[in-house]
Amino acid sequence: KRQALYAVLDRLPLTPNGKLDTARLPEATAPRSAGGAPRTEDEERMCAEFAACLGLDAVGRDDDFFxxxxxxxxxxxxxxxxxxxFGAEVAIRALFDHPTPAGLLTALDRTAPALPPLRAARPRPARVPLSPAQRRLWLLERLGGAGTAYHLPVGLRLSGPLDRDALAAALGDVAERHESLRTVVAEDADGPYQRVREPAPVPLAVAPLPRTGSSAPDPEPFDLAGEPPLRxxxxxDGDRDHLLVLTFHHIAADGWSMLPLLGDLGDAYAARRAGRAPGLTPLPVQYADYALWQRELLGTPDAPTGRAARQLAHWRAALDGAPAESAPPADRSRPDRPSGRGGAVPVTVPAAVHRALLERAAAGGASPFMVLHAALAALLSRLGAGDDLVVGTPVAGRPDEALAGLVGFFVNTLALRTDTSGDPDLTTLLARVREADLAALAHQELPFEQVVSAVSPPRHPARHPLFQVMLALDNTPAPRATLDGLTVRRDTATGRTGAKFDLTWDLAERHTADGAPAGIGGELEYSEDLFDQATAERYAAQFTTLLTALLDRPDTPFT
Structure with missing residues (x-):
């Protein structure tokens, strides 16, 4: 279990030359419950749900979720x-407005019908359509423009005596447990659909470890109609030094999928090494069940009272008149067609700035992502991208708890529009960002592909529609692989497959062992078609500098 630690300051202490005075920072302490133990049975249940979600032993009735x-x-x-x-619906805005167990209880809508729970289809229809996200990737593959851009490689450094037979069997066990890893795409007169293959061994190709100590990304595109989406x-290098590279096609897995997948692989490997089948608990649902549930939940966009139609109405209004581009100045003109080549430079936000960011978010009823979004919008405006900006962000797309342990392609993309006009300060800009981001999160179920189709922005073969800059804050626990008898660590050199956007700020919060903020790190990925490394390095540094200044002077206009 973890416990977040914080210190509340009116403003950051500075040295005479304007730098952060770390010696004058107070010690962080654990937040105290404002209201203590729950008073009713409903409060007790709500406190338990908060604690389970946050991974804490207990949560008080007036403890703040954020x-x-x-x-x-x-x-x-x-x-x-x-x-x-509770069998009741609650809007995500309600949690931001009432972030305590006692408060959220007052915001439950017990009159509106709750979303239908996700259950396994019994019996499952013979023809299961692709999910909208899968359909988009399938179309890209058919057009021949995807290449390896949607490969998802994961590298694991293994030190110690490796049982190759047990590893190969464990990979087969994981593919048997998660149908998405053995699903291919078939097509008939009604369009593409999922075809789940019977369980079969996963081939394990073996080769000498390259002298560089790293492996090149898998250069061969997947044949999604003819081969499973896992290699x-x-x-x-000898008996004790190994690099395992698992390459998934994005049509079958996303970043969140690595948590359950690596956990299942570890359990299966330990069992196979001991000479027995793993006996993994059957999953409550599979990806095919989700695809059917999603289709039923949203309905068709032409049904005026359906969920899809209501969400489409929001996105049409939110993005009406949005600019075709929201990107800072590039070093080169946009090519006729993208090469997909990309590089990355580090982004580092110190722990003291991280602490200040958390306090600013809490004071504004916002999330840490929203503060970062406000800072990025301010930076883009200062760089000359305008004062009407659209930035993209990924969302996990797992609205039902049954999906938490499933491997599949659930992630969705939101287009977040921000108005930076009128010389706002951070406080004002954060309020605008909070309003827009909450509205987007409330309509996150509609697949991005349908949003693009409905909004119909001006298209360019080398420009991503609706936005060109992505901001991702990865708050998922870092996937950890444990293989019996081996020392395992992630290989950070494995995984780069190019740039999908002009610029991507890919960030993650870091914490100490006791939960205290330890900084925000990550990278700025850039398209080599447009930017030099030096430009990306300058943008990354300017982001941290501006974020620090905004947090230090939240009531001063950023222009």
Whole structure:
């Protein structure tokens, strides 16, 4: 269990030359419950849901979800848990407005019908359509423009005596447990659909470990109609030094999928090494069940009272008149067609600035992501991108708790529009960002592809529609692989497959062992078609500098 630690300051202490005076920072302490133990049975249930979602031993009736480490991703999960526990619907805005167990109880809508729970289809129809997200990737593959851009490679450094037979069997066990890893795309007169293959061994290709100590990304595109969307390669150097590279196609997995996948792989490997089948608990649902449930939940866009139509109405209004481009100046003109080549430079936000960001978010009833979004919007405006900006961000897309342990392609993309006009300060800009981001999160179920189709922005073959700059704050726990008898660590050199956008700020919060903020790190990925490395380095540094200044002087206009 973890416990977040914070210190509240009116403003950051500075040295005479304007730098952060770390010696004058107070010690961080654990937040105290303002209201203590729950007073009713409903409050007790709600406190239990908060604690389970946050990974804490207990939560008081008036403890603030966000001050205890909650964020937008956990907020979506909490809403799913509350829906299941109380049989009532709750809007994500309600959690931001009432972030305590006692407060959220007052915001439950017990009159509106809750979302139908996700259950396995019994019996499953013979023809299961692709999900909208899968359909988009399938179309890209058919057009021949995807290449390896949607490969998802994961590298694991293994030190110690490796049982290759046990590893190969464990990979087969994981593919048997998660149908998405053995699903291919078939097509008939009605369009593409999922075809789940019977369980079969996952081939484990073995090769010598390259002298560089790293492996090149898998250069061969997947044949999504003819082969499963998972490849496994093992690079070895003697008996005790290995690199396992698992390459998934994005049509079958996303970043969140690595948590359950690596956990299942570890359990299966330990069992196979001991000479027995793993006996993994059957999953409550599979990806095909989700695709059917999503289609039923949203309905068709032409049904005026359906969920899809209501969400489309929001996006049409929110993005009406949005600019075709919201990108800072580039070093080169946009090419006729993108090459997909990309590089990355580090982004570092110190721990003291991280602490100040958390306090500013809590004071504004916002999430840490929203503060970062406000800072990025301010930077883009200062760089010359305009004062009407659209930035993209990924969301996990797992609205039901049954999806938490499933491997599949659930992630969705939101287009977040921000108005930076009128020389706002951080306080004002954060309020604008909060309003727009909450509205987007409330309509996050509609697949991005349908939003693009409905809004119909001006298209360019080398420009991503609706936005060109992505901001991702990864708050998922870092996937950890444990293989019996081996020392395992992630190989950070494995995984780069190019740039999908002009610029991507890919960030993650860091915490100490006791939960205290330890900084925000990550990278700025840039398209080499447009930017030089030096430009990306300058933008990354300017982001941290501006964020620090905004937090230090939240009532001063950023222009």
């Amino acid at each position: 001050r205890l480490g909650g964020h937008s991703l956990l907020a979506t999960r909490l809403i799913g848990r509350v829906r299941e526990a 496994a390669r093992l690079f070895t």
